[in-house]
Amino acid sequence: MSWNGTVRCSYCGEKGHNRRGCPSLKERLEQILAMPEDTRNYNERCLVSEFERKKRSNVDRKCSYCGGLGHNRRTCEVLAKHRDYVQKQQVAFRTAFLKHVREIGLNIGAIVTHDKENARHPAFVTDIRWDNIDITSAHQSINCFVSARPLVAITNQRAGSWFTVRAPNHWPTGRKWTGHDHRWQEQTYGLKIVSAVDKAVEPPSGWLTSEEEVKDFFRDREAWMWPSDDSVIDASYYSCEFWNLEEKEKDLAKIA
Ligand SMILES: [Zn+2]
Ligand SMILES: [Zn+2]
Numbered sequence: 001m002s003w004n005g006t007v008r009c010s011y012c013g014e015k016g017h018n019r020r021g022c023p024s025l026k027e028r029l030e031q032i033l034a035m036p037e038d039t040r041n042y043n044e045r046c047l048v049s050e051f052e053r054k055k056r057s058n059v060d061r062k063c064s065y066c067g068g069l070g071h072n073r074r075t076c077e078v079l080a081k082h083r084d085y086v087q088k089q090q091v092a093f094r095t096a097f098l099k100h101v102r103e104i105g106l107n108i109g110a111i112v113t114h115d116k117e118n119a120r121h122p123a124f125v126t127d128i129r130w131d132n133i134d135i136t137s138a139h140q141s142i143n144c145f146v147s148a149r150p151l152v153a154i155t156n157q158r159a160g161s162w163f164t165v166r167a168p169n170h171w172p173t174g175r176k177w178t179g180h181d182h183r184w185q186e187q188t189y190g191l192k193i194v195s196a197v198d199k200a201v202e203p204p205s206g207w208l209t210s211e212e213e214v215k216d217f218f219r220d221r222e223a224w225m226w227p228s229d230d231s232v233i234d235a236s237y238y239s240c241e242f243w244n245l246e247e248k249e250k251d252l253a254k255i256a
Contacts, residue, residue: 066223079218082226086136087214093135094208098201100168105196112148112163115190122194123148123161130203136217141185142167163191 007018011025019025029051032044040048063071066078073079106112108128113119125148132143144162153159166186 064222065218078223082223083214083218086217087211090135090214091209093138094133094203097133098203098208101165102200104165104193105198106146106165106191106193107197107199107201110193110197111151111195112146112191113194114163115166115192119192121150121152121161123150123163124154126160128201130207131213134213136213138167144185144189146191162189164189166190 006015008015009017009022009025010019011022014022017023025047029047032040032048035044058070060069061072062069063076063079064073065076068076068078071077106125106128108125110125111122112125113122125146127147129143129145129147132145134143137143142164144164146163146165148161148163149156149159150161164186
């Protein structure tokens, strides 16, 4: 690519593609390959061997996800399968999550306090960070996603506190989900509604089925991190077996 950002093809000289993707070179190669070998001239033989060298190096290259040969991360079927699995859990999780926050009446304008005994300083909800609601982190704790301003400092733009929700017990969960040691954030920042908002909270459009977070999650992962049996699921830091998909399959079908 040249410094001004336009690609120019070193074979045909046209802009907008490079030698690797050149249509005239591809056509030329097909013509040469159709000729009997002993009738090809020097230049034609060079083109053919360049083509075969590239083909070989593509086959030899290892996939950076599964380590398999002959394909790359972009075309890896193992990665696609793993990503699909987590994406389904993401949709199931976000659906259940939305239902729950609507049930408790959380919305901008609600009054909340910490979910502890003798909680003080009720606060006014000013913002909800929907991108913090993500299945790839929720198996450990649900990130603080509610930004609020203490009522005692309601006119102070800079006064703020963060809240999250405790995962309700009825959510279909894996072993890791209910492990108490992972829930410190919810125990510290869990919220209780003091005054609910009647209007149902509305996430940004596309939030329920967005694939961005799961794609990000897999950006630097490799296939060996994927849990392969129950023992690994229990022990692995990378575990993502925290949602009973089979039970949720019907709900998912309704959304899709
Ligand atoms: Zn070209
Ligand atoms: Zn692969």
